[in-house]
Amino acid sequence: xxxxxxxGKSLSYTNYAFIKKITSDTCKTLNKxxxxxxxxxxxxxxxxxxxxxxxxxxxxxxxxxxxxxEEKLEQLNSRLDQMKDQQNAxxxxxxxxxxxxxxxxxxxxxLIAHAKKKEQDQLTEDKERIDISLKAAQYWKVxxxxxxxxxxxxxxxxxxxxxxxxxxxxxxxxxLKNELRNNQEGLNIIARMLNRLxxxxxxxxxxxxxxxxxxxxxELDEEEWKTTLEGETIKSSALKKINKKLNVVGMxxxxxxxxxxxxxxxxxxxxxxxxxxxxxxxxxxxxxxxxHLIKRIAELKEKYTENIxxxxxxxxxxxDLQDVLTELLERLGVRRMDIAPGATxxxxxxxxxxxxxxxxxxxxxxxxxxxxxYVFTTQDENLQVLRAAQVIVVKN
Numbered sequence: 001x002x003x004x005x006x007x008g009k010s011l012s013y014t015n016y017a018f019i020k021k022i023t024s025d026t027c028k029t030l031n032k033x034x035x036x037x038x039x040x041x042x043x044x045x046x047x048x049x050x051x052x053x054x055x056x057x058x059x060x061x062x063x064x065x066x067x068x069x070e071e072k073l074e075q076l077n078s079r080l081d082q083m084k085d086q087q088n089a090x091x092x093x094x095x096x097x098x099x100x101x102x103x104x105x106x107x108x109x110x111l112i113a114h115a116k117k118k119e120q121d122q123l124t125e126d127k128e129r130i131d132i133s134l135k136a137a138q139y140w141k142v143x144x145x146x147x148x149x150x151x152x153x154x155x156x157x158x159x160x161x162x163x164x165x166x167x168x169x170x171x172x173x174x175x176l177k178n179e180l181r182n183n184q185e186g187l188n189i190i191a192r193m194l195n196r197l198x199x200x201x202x203x204x205x206x207x208x209x210x211x212x213x214x215x216x217x218x219e220l221d222e223e224e225w226k227t228t229l230e231g232e233t234i235k236s237s238a239l240k241k242i243n244k245k246l247n248v249v250g251m252x253x254x255x256x257x258x259x260x261x262x263x264x265x266x267x268x269x270x271x272x273x274x275x276x277x278x279x280x281x282x283x284x285x286x287x288x289x290x291x292h293l294i295k296r297i298a299e300l301k302e303k304y305t306e307n308i309x310x311x312x313x314x315x316x317x318x319x320d321l322q323d324v325l326t327e328l329l330e331r332l333g334v335r336r337m338d339i340a341p342g343a344t345x346x347x348x349x350x351x352x353x354x355x356x357x358x359x360x361x362x363x364x365x366x367x368x369x370x371x372x373x374y375v376f377t378t379q380d381e382n383l384q385v386l387r388a389a390q391v392i393v394v395k396n
Contacts, residue, residue, distance in 0.1 A: 112225045115242045137264035144207030150328040155194045157324045162191040165317040290318035333377030353390035361394045368392040
């Protein structure tokens with residue numbers, strides 16, 4: 001029998017059923033030995049062929065070496081046959097059986113259980129994030145409804161208050177009426193600004209709308225996992241398919257979670273932006289008007305002693321407007337920062353609006369509050385800055 005035929009015969013014995021039954025170390029050792037023998041033989045043949053084409057002694061030596069190799073291969077084949085027969089005997093198979101179908105080495109059910117365990121772990125985290133975002137979205141939806149209802153109430157109250165001040169003004173003498181006419185127009189502008197928020201600003205309605213979120217987290221069922229692993233016989237390949245599928249499902253669920261979180265954040269941002277850009281500037285105008293008039297009202301009362309009561313009642317319009325807006329803010333968990341002159345500036349809560357020297361105070365102490373700052377209560381009852389206070393800081 002030719003040398004190559006003997007190699008072919010030896011390899012034919014090592015069918016899949018047999019190789020899977022011997023230890024991986026034995027297979028690796030046998031294959032390594034065979035490869036080393038063949039590689040060494042090829043190298044020797046090439047070397048001798050180049051150097052001693054006509055050297056008969058070298059040919060004889062080569063033939064002798066080949067015969068020894070053939071004997072070793074025969075011994076190796078014999079040993080493989082013995083091991084195969086021993087395994088077949090243990091399995092109840094006939095000796096030299098060569099028609100055994102390769103058995104599946106995969107426990108598909110175990111792999112599916114492994115996949116679903118990983119999937120459930122991720123789903124648990126995603127559901128927790130969904131719950132957090134849903135609660136946040138609902139919280140800010142409620143705040144939006146409170147804001148809309150509150151602005152409508154403030155608008156009605158402010159209209160009545162300003163109309164009352166206008167009627168009171170009309171009862172005064174022409175001279176006193178002229179003294180307060182421009183300030184009354186400022187009050188009328190504030191009333192119109194509040195009315196515009198209700199009548200023409202669509203954002204209030206949007207902030208109070210119900211939140212529609214109907215997407216469900218993706219979860220694979222048993223049949224989908226079986227379809228994914230169908231035809232797989234190699235564990236490493238099956239695990240790659242599992243991880244790829246989990247990544248696809250994970251990305252889809254991440255998109256769903258992110259979308260809901262974005263909805264909650266947008267609703268929160270909408271409410272807070274409306275307060276800082278629409279409501280607080282109106283309150284600032286009322287505060288500034290009141291503070292600006294304090295000295296002048298005192299002068300008017302001295303000048304028009306017979307109208308002190310009417311002047312005080314008219315001036316009380318500013319305090320009444322302050323009260324209705326402050327009450328709205330309190331219902332929404334917003335309150336004014338309590339800042340005392342002499343406190344050290346806190347750059348997270350205070351915005352430097354200017355600097356002045358004051359020999360009786362230290363550097364970076366607050367000398368004056370130019371514009372009030374506000375904080376709001378979060379869903380978890382923490383306080384966060386809604387708007388920093390503008391302050392004049394001492395710099396000597």
